[in-house]
Amino acid sequence: MRPLTPKRVFWICSVLVGVLFVMVVVSLRMGAYPISVRDIVMTLFNGALGRRDRIPSDFWLVVFGLRLPRIALGILVGAALATSGAGFQALLRNPLADPYVLGVASGAALGAMLSLMFAPQVPGAIQAAAFVGAAATTGAVYFLGRRGGQLDSATLLLAGIISASFLSAAIMFLGTTLSGRDQRGMAFWIMGDLSSPPSLNLHWLYLVLIVAVGSIYTTSSDLNLILTGEQEARHLGVNVSRVKLVVYIAASLLTGLAVSVAGAIGYVGLIVPHVMRMIFGTDYRLLIPASAIGGAIAIVFADTLARTVVAPTELPVGAMTALAGAPVFIYLMRRSVR
Amino acid sequence: MSASAENSAAVAPQTAAFGQDAPVRLNVEQASYAYAATGRSAPNFTLGPATFEARQRELVAILGPNASGKSTLLKLLAGIVKPLSGRIEVDGAEVGTLDLRTRAQKIALVQQESEVLFPLRVWEYVLHGRYPYGRRLRFESDEDCLLAGNALAQVGAAELRDRWMDQLSGGEKQRVILARALAQQPSLLLLDEPTQHLDIGGKVELLRRLRRLADESRYTVLVVTHELNLAAEFSDRIVLLHKGKCLRVGAPAEVYDRDLLEEVFEAPLEIEVREGGRPRVILRGNL
Numbered sequence: 001m002r003p004l005t006p007k008r009v010f011w012i013c014s015v016l017v018g019v020l021f022v023m024v025v026v027s028l029r030m031g032a033y034p035i036s037v038r039d040i041v042m043t044l045f046n047g048a049l050g051r052r053d054r055i056p057s058d059f060w061l062v063v064f065g066l067r068l069p070r071i072a073l074g075i076l077v078g079a080a081l082a083t084s085g086a087g088f089q090a091l092l093r094n095p096l097a098d099p100y101v102l103g104v105a106s107g108a109a110l111g112a113m114l115s116l117m118f119a120p121q122v123p124g125a126i127q128a129a130a131f132v133g134a135a136a137t138t139g140a141v142y143f144l145g146r147r148g149g150q151l152d153s154a155t156l157l158l159a160g161i162i163s164a165s166f167l168s169a170a171i172m173f174l175g176t177t178l179s180g181r182d183q184r185g186m187a188f189w190i191m192g193d194l195s196s197p198p199s200l201n202l203h204w205l206y207l208v209l210i211v212a213v214g215s216i217y218t219t220s221s222d223l224n225l226i227l228t229g230e231q232e233a234r235h236l237g238v239n240v241s242r243v244k245l246v247v248y249i250a251a252s253l254l255t256g257l258a259v260s261v262a263g264a265i266g267y268v269g270l271i272v273p274h275v276m277r278m279i280f281g282t283d284y285r286l287l288i289p290a291s292a293i294g295g296a297i298a299i300v301f302a303d304t305l306a307r308t309v310v311a312p313t314e315l316p317v318g319a320m321t322a323l324a325g326a327p328v329f330i331y332l333m334r335r336s337v338r
Numbered sequence: 339m340s341a342s343a344e345n346s347a348a349v350a351p352q353t354a355a356f357g358q359d360a361p362v363r364l365n366v367e368q369a370s371y372a373y374a375a376t377g378r379s380a381p382n383f384t385l386g387p388a389t390f391e392a393r394q395r396e397l398v399a400i401l402g403p404n405a406s407g408k409s410t411l412l413k414l415l416a417g418i419v420k421p422l423s424g425r426i427e428v429d430g431a432e433v434g435t436l437d438l439r440t441r442a443q444k445i446a447l448v449q450q451e452s453e454v455l456f457p458l459r460v461w462e463y464v465l466h467g468r469y470p471y472g473r474r475l476r477f478e479s480d481e482d483c484l485l486a487g488n489a490l491a492q493v494g495a496a497e498l499r500d501r502w503m504d505q506l507s508g509g510e511k512q513r514v515i516l517a518r519a520l521a522q523q524p525s526l527l528l529l530d531e532p533t534q535h536l537d538i539g540g541k542v543e544l545l546r547r548l549r550r551l552a553d554e555s556r557y558t559v560l561v562v563t564h565e566l567n568l569a570a571e572f573s574d575r576i577v578l579l580h581k582g583k584c585l586r587v588g589a590p591a592e593v594y595d596r597d598l599l600e601e602v603f604e605a606p607l608e609i610e611v612r613e614g615g616r617p618r619v620i621l622r623g624n625l
Contacts, residue, residue: 003462003465003477003478003482003483004477004478005477006477093455095455095456217475218475220475221469221472221475221476224466225466225469227454227455227456228454228455228458228463228466231418231449232449234418234438235416235418235442235445235446235447236442236466236467236469236470236522237438237439237440237441237442237443237469237470238438238469239438277456282456282457282458283462285475285477
């Protein structure tokens with residue numbers, strides 16, 4: 001009997017952050033302009049200390065101007081998607097829940113697209129609209145997925161898949177009516193892509209990320225109990241409706257956040273929490289931070305591949321996650337319980 | 339079977355030694371409930387006013403045929419639903435006024451249903467019982483682990499500690515769920531048809547274990563069950579329900595009246611009184 005301790009959570013997260021750092025350096029190294037790992041590390045080191053004068057200007061441009069912003073965006077999106085996936089899995093008590101599979105990401109994309117059409121200049125409007133779209137879709141799927149007053153696993157997934165295809169159709173329809181300026185390509189919303197810098201400053205987006213992940217984290221002890229049954233959790237003293245509301249809002253916010261800057265990237269929210277569960281167990285007090293960092297690693301890795309596999313052409317990162325994610329998904333489905 | 343019945347008989351008289359001076363843990367006063375009691379429609383089911391009490395170290399069996407209101411009564415006691423009228427007090431505090439955590443420190447409910455979504459070790463599951471004693475985001479202390487280990491030992495499941503929940507047999511799972519309830523350190527232990535999926539040996543073992551928990555660990559145990567004979571054998575008090583009415587409350591010998599039970603269970607029954615005064619129900623004549 002070895003219960004989870006804060007120390008263990010800290011060490012595992014530190015190791016994962018180390019892996020993420022390596023991944024970031026590898027990703028910074030890849031690209032048309034050659035730059036050595038040593039130069040990257042020196043540039044990052046001096047940049048972190050604010051010693052810009054010690055960095056050659058082309059290194060500065062390549063690392064801080066071009067590659068790092070995209071990586072930072074990838075970290076944000078990956079952390080948001082994986083955490084919201086872990087949140088949805090507990091909220092809906094369904095191991096196959098994921099913002100993409102449930103159609104929540106499509107709802108967010110539709111919201112974002114509508115805001116691009118009607119309020120393109122308002123700062124933060126895309127994020128807000130994506131959040132509303134995500135929250136509305138979660139609510140709709142939740143109610144469509146009920147059967148006889150109970151949440152039914154298969155009905156829920158079907159409701160999600162149908163919502164996703166309906167919303168994707170709506171997005172395609174809207175896409176054909178958009179003028180060339182706004183038409184960032186429907187593939188962006190449908191497949192997910194990190195190549196366009198967000199309209200809002202990254203700091204604000206990271207702030208939202210931290211608040212939303214933090215609020216899900218405060219419920220992680222409760223989620224552990226809810227996973228063994230809502231009624232039982234209530235008998236053990238969990239305020240189930242409050243916890244569900246917090247997770248519902250935060251997970252929708254995270255999905256909206258990710259989709260508003262990168263479109264609907266699939267499978268990260270499903271695969272990453274599952275892989276983390278396999279490695280570290282099911283305890284949400286570890287699973288939430290591990291999924292957030294793991295999601296960041298996964299997206300940075302996928303985007304590095306997307307940029308380099310068929311260079312100079314770039315693939316949308318969502319195509320990479322789907323290529324890698326779908327087989328893993330099938331493996332997970334076919335695998336016995338453990 | 340006969341050996342186990344002898345053993346249980348050896349346990350039974352001992353319980354009579356705890357007299358009326360043991361503190362009252364549960365006090366139910368004229369508590370009633372009605373389903374779908376909206377202004378417009380007539381209620382589908384009502385539970386008439388029930389009055390009884392349960393003391394420390396007592397084992398109370400709630401008996402009755404299907405749809406007699408047993409589960410509703412248990413829900414009232416657990417605080418899942420609030421009584422339409424009357425009072426239900428645990429350790430002097432009205433159940434409805436307790437906040438969720440305090441309630442979980444006083445009342446533990448063991449139900450059949452326990453579906454585990456993701457793989458979980460037995461000890462992790464039992465540690466969940468310590469939840470009501472911590473802050474919102476909590477990590478278990480050494481004391482929590484000790485109590486969880488003790489709870490497993492109390493139900494004779496110490497060796498199951500490192501097993502996976504989904505690999506347990508029905509009886510093993512039952513014991514682990516009971517251990518989680520014990521880890522809550524409640525005053526009141528409520529069990530909803532715990533004997534349902536057990537074979538006869540498992541049923542006797544479970545009731546004997548509950549009896550021991552009441553005697554040795556001072557729990558007040560309330561069991562909803564269909565097992566007339568096991569209830570007569572092990573309980574101090576019987577609450578007999580029929581069609582939403584609390585028909586009779588008392589010691590098994592007082593409640594097990596042939597005419598009454600025949601009417602309630604709609605079956606030809608014979609009641610014999612065994613040594614020690616505990617009644618036993620048998621089916622009468624040819625079926």
